[in-house]
Amino acid sequence: MQRMMRVMVVDDEPLAREGVRARLAWHNDLCWIGEAGDGEAAVKVMQRLKPDLVFMDVQMPGISGIDALRSIESEQRPLAILLTAYDQFAVSAFELPALDYLLKPIDDQRFRESLDRARAAMRLRAGNDTAPSLAWAERFSIRVGQRVVVVDANDVDWIEAHDDYAGLHVGPQLYLLREPLHQLSLRLDPRRFIRVHRSAIVCIDRVAELESLSNRDCLLRLKDGTPLRASRTYVDSLRAALAAR
Template sequence: MTVRVLVVDDEPLARRGVIKRLAAHNDMQVVGEAGDGKAALSAILDTTPDLVFMDVQMPGMGGLEALGTLSPRERPMTIFLTAYDQFALRAFEVQALDYLLKPIDDERFAEALDRSRETLATRRGRSTASGLQMLLAAQRGTPDYASRFAVRIGNRVAFIDAADIDWIEAMGDYAGLHVGSKVYLLRERLHQLSRRLDPTQFMRIHRSTIVRVNRIAEMEALSNRDSLLRLHDGTPLRASRTYGEALRAALAG
């Protein structure tokens, strides 16, 4: 499956950086570039990209304004790029696929590409069996999120309900499911697991951490724009500024 990509940024060096990263992925085909929102709208009509990397702040028409002029049916999948996290909530309001802070983190970039592949596969109806299940569930209006996980403990297999999980941390090729005072190892990388969790219940707060939203008791702003969370059981977790705005919106209901 080839993903047609348009790269929009007023800084040529920034565009080249995104294009260089995309070159490492054989299924990503760059079909055009643009340096401002107005040029981006023309390029979207001319090239019909599947995915757009769009800078938020550009001279003249910015990325948010450009995407906002299109109807939801006309909007391609969009990953916003910016050096500031205060635009995150507005990005999600225009149904952005993802939101990356500059300088771009390689793992977050790869995670965003994975999300675009899965979304495009679902739209095209040619996904794998799990993607097909998600598509059929979406057509029924009920997303098919994971509700139980099978984890191996020696020679035994334990079944963990998603509703019992307090938070999840990345442990290499495994995800550590924290349930009370116990930790269960699930053989699945965190960025893959995050796509199987109900986003109304679970939220990624760091490249290595996912938390169940209703377990959060307190949120404290730190000097570097990260946040310190404290769960109801007293567990402290650090939330990256990358996810801060979306997290505050979720906690506010």
């Protein structure tokens, strides 16, 4: 049985800290252990309380949230979900690396997805306590008739939901992996793949252009010409991920 995840919140805005705490209260596998209002205090609290996960505001008085995390040795550093009102800070989030980043005001669905990613990361750490980095999926074994085809993650252009399967698009080929899209998304490196819709994930490097639509959704086009719709829930994160390339 997986133990409760120890979580702390760092933000210079008291209302922002309260908002995260209120969302955490709905999850009985999480234990809120403390908070801090600036980067220097965050370092001291993290060293003392040793949280598993920290929700860290990026821009604060004194040292930034990213520098606060960097000051902790990688082997001791907690999993981090960055909070920011400015998507340009995603560049540093990808370099840290952070588990995820949430743009303010926080969307409830994105918050739940970030927690799911943290849970998956905790399971990986529990299975290999000596590994400071996460073992994201690098290849997929897919049964095609009597054969098993191995698909390299680097070859995947985008992924769509097919009921209980995930459809991996590799050039003109479609491979059906027996795994729901939501579950698969937790095993994908967020520096390479990003969700753009409830039913679609794209390889960030395959995105060629992005066009805003009137309802705050976006139309994106992959380098091979494939058009996909990015829903408003994911557009800000997508823009931030593209800015980090």
